[in-house]
Amino acid sequence: MDQPLEVPVLAASGHVLRPWALSDLDLVREASADPYIPLVTTVPTPYSDEEGVAFVHRQWARAATRSGYPFVVAGDDGRAVGTVGLWLRDLEQGRASLGYWTVPSARGRGAASAALGAVAAWALDELRIPRLELHVEPWNTGSLRTAERAGFRREGLLRSWQEIGGERRDMVVHSMLRTDSRRGYGCS
Numbered sequence: 001m002d003q004p005l006e007v008p009v010l011a012a013s014g015h016v017l018r019p020w021a022l023s024d025l026d027l028v029r030e031a032s033a034d035p036y037i038p039l040v041t042t043v044p045t046p047y048s049d050e051e052g053v054a055f056v057h058r059q060w061a062r063a064a065t066r067s068g069y070p071f072v073v074a075g076d077d078g079r080a081v082g083t084v085g086l087w088l089r090d091l092e093q094g095r096a097s098l099g100y101w102t103v104p105s106a107r108g109r110g111a112a113s114a115a116l117g118a119v120a121a122w123a124l125d126e127l128r129i130p131r132l133e134l135h136v137e138p139w140n141t142g143s144l145r146t147a148e149r150a151g152f153r154r155e156g157l158l159r160s161w162q163e164i165g166g167e168r169r170d171m172v173v174h175s176m177l178r179t180d181s182r183r184g185y186g187c188s
Contacts, residue, residue, distance in 0.1 A: 005063040007071060012118035015111055017071040017084065020059040024072055027080040028052040030103040037101050039165045062087075073102065073115040081106035084115045086123050086132075095131040096123060100146070107142065113149035120150060124178045131178070135161065135171040147174045 007019040031037045032047035042058055044051035059070040068087040074080045082102030090096065098119065102112045116134075123129045134152060136143045148154065152174035160168040 002066055005066050005069055007063050007069050008122070010071070010118050010122055012073070013110065013114035014076055015081075015114050015118075016074045016076070017115055017118060018074060019063070020056050020070055020072050020083075022053065022056055024056060024080045025049065025052040027072065027082075027103065028055050030105065031101065034101075034104055037103075041099070041101065068096075069119075071115070071119060073111050075106075075111070081111050082115065084112075084119045086119055091129070094129070095133055096129050098123075098132060098134045100134075100143075110149075112143075112146045116146060116152075117150040120152070120176050124176065128178070132176045134174050136174065137164070138170055138172050144172060150176075151180070152176045153180070 009019075010017040028043060029047045029052060031041075031043045032045045032052075034043075037043050038045035042055060044055055062068045062070050062085070067089065068085055070085045071083060072080050073082040073084060082100065084098060084100040087097045087099065098116065100112050100116050120132055123132055132152075134147055135158070136147060138144075138157065144154075153176065155173045155175055158171045158173055161171040162169055
């Protein structure tokens with residue numbers, strides 16, 4: 001049997017990316033109150049401590065089953081403000097996908113783009129994954145800007161790509177390649 005993935009600790013412009021812990025329940029609680037995060041993730045709504053613990057256990061299971069690397073994004077003060085996940089479902093085809101969110105109280109301060117850029121650089125340089133992808137709904141301008149600030153390039157619109165909240169929705173696909181120049185994007 002393959003060994004579980006080890007989620008490393010990464011630095012990201014004033015933030016630390018680290019594995020999930022049971023001490024992150026406040027992050028899950030705040031995310032569960034957001035109208036959008038539970039629609040596109042497994043964050044429970046309504047929140048209960050039991051469901052919050054189950055959510056953290058699901059993050060641990062992703063590393064244990066080698067399906068991906070779930071990171072918590074924390075500020076220098078240690079407060080958890082969001083997450084970035086690197087998902088390996090399509091690794092045999094030379095690509096991986098990323099997803100990210102920050103809680104409302106932390107948005108607009110660069111945490112998501114710094115964290116996304118750090119995980120992308122690590123995935124491309126250390127894991128040697130040739131292609132990274134992420135998908136964002138066209139109306140989500142904050143998330144679109146986050147992807148572009150982190151160095152991802154917009155490729156196009158995927159019509160009716162994903163079901164969210166019981167309806168098919170369009171998604172904008174972004175990518176970053178190992179061969180792309182990443183200077184000036186917060187990635188080294």
